[in-house]
Amino acid sequence: MSYNKIKWAILLIPTITLGLWEYVRHQFLLPYLSMELGNFLAPIIVLLVTLTLLTKLFRMMEDTQSMLQREKAMKAVFEEREQLARELHDGISQSLFLLSVKLDKLEQAEESSDRAAATEQIRGTVRHVYADIRQSIANLQAAPVTTDVPWMNAIRELAEDTRTNGRLQVKLDWRLSDGLLNGKEQVELLAILRESVMNVRKHAHASELTVTSEPLEGGFHVTVRDNGIGADTDAMWAKGRFGIRMMRDRAQSMGWTFTASGTAGQGTTITIEKARGGRHER
Known part of the structure; x- marks a missing residue:
């Protein structure tokens, strides 16, 4: 039985029970039952029906709610796993391909200086792959985002994790409840x-990294800004920049506005905004 049918059954069963009792009493039992006895038996009959049928329906409603919560949690887990799969495919796999190309160059290098330069490039690529794998493992170990846990805790944990895993100073100004x-x-x-x-x-x-958010009328405005090396806006959207395209696709699927802007040497700014009337469900 569906969740809505259970709710309607809980609402209607006491009314239908009382109506049936009154009908049967007046049509068939009136010569045998006094009015006082019939009025006395009416709430008892409704109570007995409630204890038998409605108790079972309440258990069914609780089971349905638990199942919905589990499905919601599983959906969040699958979405996180999908994100990690994209990161592995478009991040680590590309780095490994680049590593194989550099190894080929190292084998073909004849001068010792060329070998040294190729070796240093390979070391840098290995360090990059190592950092990607560590981040992916950390994401896998992180608890999935569900509405069972206050969402603000996840935001604070994200900022705290960023602080404790590097020298990056994080400023969080979060006003979305x-x-x-x-x-x-x-x-x-x-x-x-x-x-x-x-x-x-x-x-x-x-x-330095600054994450701010503020509620708008019917929506919100979120900004992520850093003071790093930055890049021109055209370079940010160049081929192979999978991460920023993934963020844009996620935002667009929700009907939000996503912008990414930057200047070489002056950092990058990411903005996500939901205007009034924006779509709530995918």
Whole structure:
């Protein structure tokens, strides 16, 4: 039985029971039962039906709610695993391909200086792959985002994790409460924030990261800004920049506006905005 049918059954069964009792009493039992006895038996009959049928329906409703919560949690886990799969495919796999190319160059190098330069490049690529793997493992160990846990805790943990795993100073000015976004919006926005923070840690060489948010009438405005090496806006959208495209696709799937801007040497700014009337569900 579906959740809505259970709710309607709980609402209607006491009324139908009382109506049937009154009908049977007046049509068939009136010569045998006094009015006082019939009025006395009416609440007892409703109580007995409630204890038998409605108790079972309440258990069914609780089981349905638990199943919905589990499905919501599993959906969040699958989305996080999908994100990690994209990171592994478009991040680590590309780095390994680049590593194989550099190894070929090392084998073909004849001068010792060329070998030394190729060796140093290989070391840098290995360090990059190592950092990617560590980040992916950390993401796998992180608890999935569900609405069972206050969403603000996940935001604070993201900022705290960024502080404790590097020299990056994080400033968090968060003004969106749990109730302003539904479960789907919370999952998608946190995924975008995780990706943007990870990009800053991996590529920006920044010393300061600022994450701000503020509610708008019917929506919100979120900004992630760093003071790193930055890049021109055209370069940010160049082929192979999978992370920023993934963030944009997530935002667009929710009907949000996503912008990324930067200047070489002056840092990068990511903005996610939901205007009034924006879509809530995918």
